[in-house]
Amino acid sequence: MDWDKLRIFHAVAEAGSFTHAGDKLNLSQSAVSRQISALEEVLRVPLFHRHARGLILTEQGEVLNRTVRDVFSKLALTQAFLSESKERAAGKITITTTTGFGASWLTPRLNRFLEKYPEIEVSLLLEDEELDLGMREADVAIRLHPPTQPDLVQRHLADFDMPIYASPEYLAEHGTPKTLEELANHQIIGFAGWHLPLPVVNWLNDELHRQNIPYKGMRLAINNIAAVATAIASGIGIGSLPFYSATAHPNLVRILEDIPTPKVEAYFVYPDELRTSKRIAVFRDFLLAEINALKHS
Structure with a gap:
């Protein structure tokens, strides 16, 4: 299986249409469609049900997409490790937390973090539904309840009153x-x-x-x-x-x-693979310092 075709297949599976995937990949709708047809020909199975409202993965397509998603998430993790300096905090970090915590508390403080670490790029995803860190939907999470996934590293940040x-x-x-x-x-x-x-x-x-x-x-x-x-x-x-x-x-x-x-328990959570990441460590320390300053204000 050709890696480029798998990359296009994954984009189509996530977008649900050739057109939207083409916009994301900067390819024409017809070029995307040809690549998917070529992949289906190589595998000798249909990957999508095609209908007027868009595309739906077949059973075989679901199996392939789960594997491809896992492979690409591991590749993204590997790329981050290879590009990260052990001496300084640099690279991209994707953070997820609830809309309330992110909008009212975290976002107003991010300027101090970005000024202190100019080589770090931050993506902040505010979702009340939890993103899957194991599938690399985000690098780290600030969860406002005790985490339930056993394979994640967790650090208690604070207990907030209500x-x-x-x-x-x-x-x-x-x-x-x-x-x-x-x-x-x-x-x-x-x-x-x-x-x-x-x-x-x-x-x-x-x-x-x-x-x-x-x-x-x-x-x-x-x-x-x-x-x-x-x-x-x-x-x-x-x-x-x-x-x-x-x-x-x-x-x-x-x-x-x-x-x-009652109290709201806040935790800093991330996959075990990122335990030695410098950029993760400095963001964790930044959160602890900001929360400590809040307690004493």
Whole structure:
């Protein structure tokens, strides 16, 4: 099997069409189609079902794509190792974390990292669904719960509180609740969506239910933690936020401080193959230093 044809096949499998794969590879649609037909002829099996809405992998195509994806991920890892200097941090690093942590906490701090390490290029992928580090969808992850994959190296970064916040404007207009029973009469803002970025993201809502405190439910629910923080800061209502999200809005007022709140456990996670990588090490140390500075601010 020709490596170039396999590269084109993988691009088509991921894109779902000859046209989109051609755009990515800078090839014409017809050139991509010819390469796939040639590969199918060599293998003597169909790799795609062709229909009006695009392409679907056949069973044989699924098997080949899994293998090709694994091979190319290992090649990318090898290339990174060969190009990386042991004396200095250099090269590309792909980081993934949740949209809330990435947008409100990590992104505003990346400038300091990039200035300190000018030979490192960063790609930041914000996804509430976890990317597969084993398949090299990213190099490292900042996970906001204990990792479950046994083959990944993990370093505990911090435990973030989930306090209850409101804006000064909201409290001036509606008053400050002193108990959960009083809170039930206020407008509560929370998270909505199938993929929860944090296991305890709606703990306040759950606690009201647990204590059988009657309330109207969440007045506003948003599927993005950074947007939830913005809504609370703009005076729409009261809600619980991880401490790192609240730091993006200095005007927020913490209320009901005597009520115990859950913690968000943050971990730095990466494949074992990257254990000796200099660029991974300096990014980990940067995170620890930034979090330590936050604790003492």
